[in-house]
Amino acid sequence: MKLKLNEKDISILKVVSQVAGGFILVVALTMIFSLVQLKTINPLDNPVLLSVKDQYDKDPANAAKAEQVRAMDLMARKAYFSSRWQVETGSYLLLAGAIIFIFCQRLISDNEKLNPVLPCAKKDSSFQQKRNRRYLIATASVISLTAIVASFVLRNDLPDPPGQSGTSANVEAKGKETAPKPDKTNFPFFRGQDSRGIAGGSGYPTEWDGIAGKNIEWKIEIPKQGQSSPVIWGDKIFITGAKDKECEVYCINKKTGDILWIGSASNIPGEPTVLPKVDQDAGLAASTVATNGKEVCAVFANGNLICFNMDGKKKWAKNIGVPENSYGYSSSLVIYENLLLVQYDSEKKISLIGFDIETGDQKWETIRQGHTVWSSPVLAYFDGKPQLIINGNPKVSSYDPSTGKELWAVDCMSGDVAPSIAVNSTMAYAVTDYAKLAAIKPGTGASIIWEDNTYTPDVSSPVANDEFLFISTGNGDVACYNPEKGDTLWTHYFMDQFYASPIIADDMVYLLDRSGVMHIVKAKSEFQLVAESSLGESTDCTPAFSDKKIYIRGKKNLYCISKN
Amino acid sequence: MKKALPYIIFVLLLCWHAVLYAQDRFPRPEFESGYVYPTNQMPTQRAPVWEYFDVAVLISALIVSTWLALKKRSRQGLIWMSVFSLAYFGFYRQGCICSVGSVQNVALALFNDGYTIPLSALLFFIIPLLFALAYGRVFCAGVCPLGAIQELTGFMPVKLPKTVEIILASVPFIYLTLAVLFASTNSQFIICRYDPFVGIFRLDATYTMIIFGVLLLLAGIFVNRPYCRYLCPYGVLLNVFSRFAGKHLTITPAECTNCRLCEEACPYDAIIPSDTDQNREEPEKSRKRFILYFLLIPLFAITGAYILYYLAPALSGVNGDVRLAREIRMEKETEIESVSKAMVAFKESGKTEIELFAEEEIIISRFKKASPWAGAFLGISFGIGMISLTIRSKRSEYKPHQGRCFSCGRCFKYCPIKVQTQNEA
Numbered sequence: 002m003k004l005k006l007n008e009k010d011i012s013i014l015k016v017v018s019q020v021a022g023g024f025i026l027v028v029a030l031t032m033i034f035s036l037v038q039l040k041t042i043n044p045l046d047n048p049v050l051l052s053v054k055d056q057y058d059k060d061p062a063n064a065a066k067a068e069q070v071r072a073m074d075l076m077a078r079k080a081y082f083s084s085r086w087q088v089e090t091g092s093y094l095l096l097a098g099a100i101i102f103i104f105c106q107r108l109i110s111d112n113e114k115l116n117p118v119l120p121c122a123k124k125d126s127s128f129q130q131k132r133n134r135r136y137l138i139a140t141a142s143v144i145s146l147t148a149i150v151a152s153f154v155l156r157n158d159l160p161d162p163p164g165q166s167g168t169s170a171n172v173e174a175k176g177k178e179t180a181p182k183p184d185k186t187n188f189p190f191f192r193g194q195d196s197r198g199i200a201g202g203s204g205y206p207t208e209w210d211g212i213a214g215k216n217i218e219w220k221i222e223i224p225k226q227g228q229s230s231p232v233i234w235g236d237k238i239f240i241t242g243a244k245d246k247e248c249e250v251y252c253i254n255k256k257t258g259d260i261l262w263i264g265s266a267s268n269i270p271g272e273p274t275v276l277p278k279v280d281q282d283a284g285l286a287a288s289t290v291a292t293n294g295k296e297v298c299a300v301f302a303n304g305n306l307i308c309f310n311m312d313g314k315k316k317w318a319k320n321i322g323v324p325e326n327s328y329g330y331s332s333s334l335v336i337y338e339n340l341l342l343v344q345y346d347s348e349k350k351i352s353l354i355g356f357d358i359e360t361g362d363q364k365w366e367t368i369r370q371g372h373t374v375w376s377s378p379v380l381a382y383f384d385g386k387p388q389l390i391i392n393g394n395p396k397v398s399s400y401d402p403s404t405g406k407e408l409w410a411v412d413c414m415s416g417d418v419a420p421s422i423a424v425n426s427t428m429a430y431a432v433t434d435y436a437k438l439a440a441i442k443p444g445t446g447a448s449i450i451w452e453d454n455t456y457t458p459d460v461s462s463p464v465a466n467d468e469f470l471f472i473s474t475g476n477g478d479v480a481c482y483n484p485e486k487g488d489t490l491w492t493h494y495f496m497d498q499f500y501a502s503p504i505i506a507d508d509m510v511y512l513l514d515r516s517g518v519m520h521i522v523k524a525k526s527e528f529q530l531v532a533e534s535s536l537g538e539s540t541d542c543t544p545a546f547s548d549k550k551i552y553i554r555g556k557k558n559l560y561c562i563s564k565n
Numbered sequence: 566m567k568k569a570l571p572y573i574i575f576v577l578l579l580c581w582h583a584v585l586y587a588q589d590r591f592p593r594p595e596f597e598s599g600y601v602y603p604t605n606q607m608p609t610q611r612a613p614v615w616e617y618f619d620v621a622v623l624i625s626a627l628i629v630s631t632w633l634a635l636k637k638r639s640r641q642g643l644i645w646m647s648v649f650s651l652a653y654f655g656f657y658r659q660g661c662i663c664s665v666g667s668v669q670n671v672a673l674a675l676f677n678d679g680y681t682i683p684l685s686a687l688l689f690f691i692i693p694l695l696f697a698l699a700y701g702r703v704f705c706a707g708v709c710p711l712g713a714i715q716e717l718t719g720f721m722p723v724k725l726p727k728t729v730e731i732i733l734a735s736v737p738f739i740y741l742t743l744a745v746l747f748a749s750t751n752s753q754f755i756i757c758r759y760d761p762f763v764g765i766f767r768l769d770a771t772y773t774m775i776i777f778g779v780l781l782l783l784a785g786i787f788v789n790r791p792y793c794r795y796l797c798p799y800g801v802l803l804n805v806f807s808r809f810a811g812k813h814l815t816i817t818p819a820e821c822t823n824c825r826l827c828e829e830a831c832p833y834d835a836i837i838p839s840d841t842d843q844n845r846e847e848p849e850k851s852r853k854r855f856i857l858y859f860l861l862i863p864l865f866a867i868t869g870a871y872i873l874y875y876l877a878p879a880l881s882g883v884n885g886d887v888r889l890a891r892e893i894r895m896e897k898e899t900e901i902e903s904v905s906k907a908m909v910a911f912k913e914s915g916k917t918e919i920e921l922f923a924e925e926e927i928i929i930s931r932f933k934k935a936s937p938w939a940g941a942f943l944g945i946s947f948g949i950g951m952i953s954l955t956i957r958s959k960r961s962e963y964k965p966h967q968g969r970c971f972s973c974g975r976c977f978k979y980c981p982i983k984v985q986t987q988n989e990a
Contacts, residue, residue: 045592074594103717107644110720126838126957127846129727134954136731141947144735148872155879410919446923 006112018105025098032091035084044077180382180426188233188545191289191333192502195380197424198464200506200546206564207509207521211537211555218550218561219258225249227286228331229299230501230543231552231559234292237261237311238545238552240559241299243285246276248301250290252313255547258561262313269305271320277303279329282541289377289543291334291341296358298341302330306343308361317361325349326373331419333377335389337402340364344391346373353378353391355405367405371395374418376462381424383443390429390443394418397431397441409447413439421502423463423470425484430470434459438472440487451487456480460541462502464510469524473499473512481526491528495520500541511546515539517555536560616685619662623692623708626650630707631700633974634814640974646707647716655710660763664689664704665711665799666756668741669748676749676935693799697806701813701965704803705793706972712793714762716973718782719789722832730834733795738946741798743880746939750931752884756798789832793971804968814965814972817980821962828963830979835969839960846957855955862948869944870937877936881929890925893918 006014050073057066183194185202192198209216225242232239238253248266253259279285279302290299296316298308307318324330324347332344340355351373355364369391376392380402388399388408394417398410415436423430428450432438437454441447459475469490470482475498481490497514504511505524509531512520517536523529538555545552551562593602626646633642654663667690674682693704705712725733740756747753757763761778784791793800807813816827816836823839830836873880881887889907896903911921965976 078594106720107717111641111644126840126843130954130957133727133731134951136728137735137947137950137954140732140735144739145868145872148876152872152875152879155876155882444926446919446921446926448923 006108011109011112014105014109018102018109021098021102021105025095025102028091028094028098032088032095035087035091042081044081045074047073047077050074050077180380186233186235186548187294188231188547189293190232190291190335191230191377192379192421192462192464192543193504193546196333196335196377196421197379197381198462198502198504199466200504202546202548203507204549204564205506205509205511205546205551206549206562207532207534209519209534209536209562211517211535211560216534216562216564218563218565220558220560221253221258221260222558223251223554224260224263225286226284226557228283228541229286229289229333229554231545231554232290232292232297233545233547233552234294234297234311238559239290239292239297239299240554241266241286241288241290241301243301246272246303248285248299248303248305250297250299250307250309252297252311253559255550255552255561258559264299264307264309264313264315266299266301266305266307266318269307269318269320271322272305273303273320273323277323277325277329280327283329283331285329287329287331289333291336293336293358296336296341298334298336298358300330300332300334300343304330306341306356306361308341308358316359319361321345321354322347322349324373326375328375328417331375331377335378335380335402337380337387337389340402342378342389342402344376344378346375348373351393353389353400353405355402365405367400367407369393369396369398374414376418376421379422379424381422381429381443383427388443390422390424392418392420392422392431392433394433397422397429397439399429399443399447409443409445411439411441411447411449413437413441413449413452417459419460420458421462423465425465425467425470427467428465428484430463430465430484432457432463432472434475438463438482440470440484453482453487453489455489456492458499460500464503464505466505466524469526471503471505471510471512471524473503475499477514479503479512479520479522481528483526490526493522493528493530502543504544504546506546511544511551513540513544513553515541517553519544519553616662616683619658620685620688620692622653623664623689626653626708627692627696627703630703630972631696634703634706634972635700635812638814638818638974638977640977643707643972643974644717647713650708651710651713651717653710654708655714655762655766658710660710660760660766661757662686662689663711663760664693664709665797666754666760668799668802669744669754669756672745672748673751677751680751694802694806697803698809699811701807701810701967701970701972702800702803703814703972705800706974709793710766711760711762711797712790712971714765715782715785715790715792719785719832721787722789722975723787724829724832724834725788727834736795737798737801738943740796741801742939742943744798746880746932746935747883749935750881750884750928752881752887752928755883761792790971794833807970808968810967813967814970814974816963816965816976817982819982821964822982823962824981825963826981827976827979830976831965831970832975833969833971835966835971836976837960837964837966839962840957841959841961851955851957855952858948858951858955861951862945865944865948866941867944869940869942869947871940873936873940873943874933876940877932878929880936881932884928884932886921886924887928890918890921893921 053070053073057063057070060066181194183199183201188200190196193200206216211217223240223242225244225247227242229241233255236255238255240251242249242251246267250264250266252261254261285302287302288300290297296308296310300306304320304323306321308316310316324345326346326348332346335342336358339358341358343354343356345352345354351369351371352366353369354366356362357364372394374392374394378389378391381388381390387402389402390397390399392414394414395412396410397413399408400406401408414431414433416433418433420432429441429443430438431441434457436457437452438457439452440450442450456472456474456478458472461473463470463472465484470484472480477495477497478492479495480492482488483490495514497516497518499512499514501513508524510522510524514520517538517540519534521531523531536553536555538558540553540555542554549563553560553562630643630646633639633646662685667686670682670686671690673680696703707713744756747755761774761781764774765778781791827836828838885907889911892903892905892908
């Protein structure tokens with residue numbers, strides 16, 4: 002197969018190779034010249050052509066001039082495509098020249114006389130291996146170090162997602178925050194810790210009878226009615242009531258049921274002289290108070306916002322404007338660090354407002370988009386970031402609770418939105434009647450993971466942990482879902498409507514219907530009824546759980562239920 | 566200077582890359598005659614039967630190369646085989662389909678349910694590996710167009726220092742890891758995108774790629790097959806498979822006489838000398854070192870996984886959607902409107918930023934899942950590399966290193982036994 006060449010053949014090959022090289026040189030230079038022309042000259046920018054065109058523009062009726070423009074335009078284009086043709090043809094000529102050149106060079110090099118050099122003394126292979134190991138370790142170390150440095154440097158270069166500027170820096174400074182575990186004593190907001198509907202502690206009663214007094218430790222009549230739910234801090238229960246223009250905050254001894262103090266929330270500057278139109282069932286005191294153990298704050302449907310210390314001394318009060326909407330105001334308060342967070346829903350404006358809890362000064366206000374709703378904000382922690390989530394219409398939106406900046410939003414709700422959001426460690430669940438139940442993957446570019454429209458409550462909020470999602474509806478249906486996939490694990494029809502929100506406590510779900518019957522089921526994948534206990538009084542309020550006792554507000558009375 | 570002249574000419578001949586500078590650089594003429602421009606025609610897809618023809622050509626070329634390297638022992642034959650492969654797989658098939666790039670198709674198919682790998686791509690991936698397992702790297706010897714163009718232009722081989730060899734030998738592992746990572750996350754086919762020779766095969770490429778290709782070929786005149794040795798990701802797999810080859814090319818057709826004439830013959834440093842005359846390290850010491858490196862492999866794997874996990878967000882920037890999302894953020898922060906083609910296309914697409922950011926999140930999370938595995942692979946490769954530098958088998962003759970040898974047959978002519986046999990014949 003090998004071509005054996007003599008000296009003469011090699012000389013010929015060298016000449017051929019040189020000719021091919023010269024040919025390549027000429028073609029390459031021509032091509033470079035044509036390329037420069039192609040890339041720098043626009044044929045239609047030819048000054049002569051432009052001048053003729055200019056003349057034609059001034060005298061459009063001149064047919065001869067038009068013909069001249071056409072001819073010159075054609076010539077310019079022809080020149081351009083001629084250059085293109087030169088370059089294209091040149092490339093093939095160049096390729097042919099290259100093949101000849103390489104072929105000759107190969108033949109010349111293959112026929113060069115072999116002159117093997119006998120190497121000097123053999124190298125010690127053990128020494129070589131040792132040296133190679135060192136080089137390999139050094140190489141791997143340098144690569145690893147470069148990768149580590151790059152991971153930091155390039156990470157720092159990554160900009161924050163929109164709407165999160167500063168937030169990530171805050172989180173960085175604070176470290177990743179995680180959701181606080183529900184306390185066994187304190188039940189500080191509507192639906193407890195962070196408004197998530199999960200109670201801390203265990204050993205809660207399952208059986209009682211409000212009429213017979215079974216397991217009822219005490220029962221007191223609330224001076225003024227309201228739909229707000231009780232909250233608890235230490236030994237104190239806080240609840241609100243209102244009659245006509247009189248709005249009040251009650252502090253009740255958790256052990257005895259004695260009213261420790263009554264704080265008036267009326268006659269605040271800016272308060273409307275005429276009572277706002279609210280739904281008769283809701284009243285003025287539908288929003289639940291919030292406490293952090295130092296302050297207790299309440300808001301009423303007339304726009305009065307007030308803050309007391311734990312002993313009932315008023316710290317500050319203001320009227321934030323009547324939240325005008327078709328049913329009245331029912332959003333409950335949440336406290337995050339030193340901020341009192343108010344979800345304000347009025348036909349004139351819907352927003353989220355952060356007030357300094359010490360002074361009542363407004364720190365920020367974020368205008369929300371959409372329509373008024375009657376849900377309450379929920380605190381959640383996703384990827385170590387605290388966020389306040391609101392079930393809105395049409396958007397479920399998340400906000401930085403420190404700054405009020407919107408973190409993400411998902412367009413998925415419609416109609417009258419009263420249920421609040423349910424959250425677990427990875428997802429948020431939004432629902433309302435005549436719309437749907439949507440499982441939302443939070444974060445930048447939040448999206449709906451699954452949805453269902455079989456069981457949709459109109460007032461009661463859903464509750465979720467990482468294993469289950471529970472829904473209690475206004476028809477009396479209760480459904481348990483797989484929170485990750487959306488499969489319905491079980492459903493049960495309980496005959497009466499649910500307005501109060503279910504609470505998960507001690508691996509059980511407490512479902513209080515409107516007639517005052519608490520249905521207690523196991524929080525598991527099969528339906529298992531534990532007990533059904535009647536209060537003997539209708540109620541729409543969500544119960545509070547603290548130190549093995551349950552506190553339920555009926556239409557008139559507040560009950561303390563214990564196992565003994 | 567006289568000697569360098571051919572290579573200066575060679576640089577010039579590679580300047581043809583910009584020939585297909587095809588775009589509408591100026592407005593089309595306006596015709597008053599009612600002439601209607603024809604619609605742009607897209608070339609029709611190649612008939613599937615031709616894909617199988619390519620596979621048949623690949624198998625045939627591999628068989629011929631194997632015969633030439635192992636049986637016929639013809640370096641010249643392998644050169645002609647390279648010419649054929651360069652012409653067919655390179656210039657005619659324009660470097661696609663290619664076994665080197667098929668690594669990415671396989672990675673994409675393995676980790677993405679939505680992608681079905683074409684059978685031809687799968688065969689192009691598997692067949693050279695099977696041949697490597699049976700006969701060594703005969704694919705590199707005369708079938709791979711990338712190897713062929715370098716083999717044909719490698720006139721004046723010089724040897725690189727060992728230090729440089731070892732440092733650069735780690736690059737293909739990193740390249741393979743990144744190529745698989747990017748392909749499996751559906752981000753980019755970097756092997757194809759940064760193929761230095763495909764621009765030459767297609768007579769069209771970007772300036773940077775053509776310069777890279779030219780530089781590589783220029784370097785390859787002296788440092789032969791630079792792409793194969795220091796970049797080729799498929800070469801990593803061939804290297805591994807070839808180590809277990811049942812039958813491999815030999816330097817000598819008969820018994821090695823340890824004449825040492827071939828010792829410096831291989832420009833790829835793929836000849837391992839006999840060591841019967843050398844002092845050996847104490848076996849106890851070697852064994853302890855072996856056990857140490859063996860036990861350290863999990864640590865290397867974890868370290869690699871850890872480093873790449875933290876590098877994942879940065880690596881995800883390879884993905885077009887992630888880059889676009891970051892561009893949008895930058896646009897918002899700086900309030901300077903971005904006019905990149907990607908941004909213009911995005912704005913015209915009607916896609917929302919929320920959708921894009923959602924996709925970005927998904928892609929980054931995929932990178933975070935996949936990167937530790939890639940890092941673990943690198944760590945394990947490093948550990949195995951260290952072990953291989955600890956093991957010493959007794960060698961009584963000069964043999965090609967089965968992993969590194971390209972079966973190119975350069976060493977044949979250095980063996981006097983062959984010369985003697987031919988003379989006798």
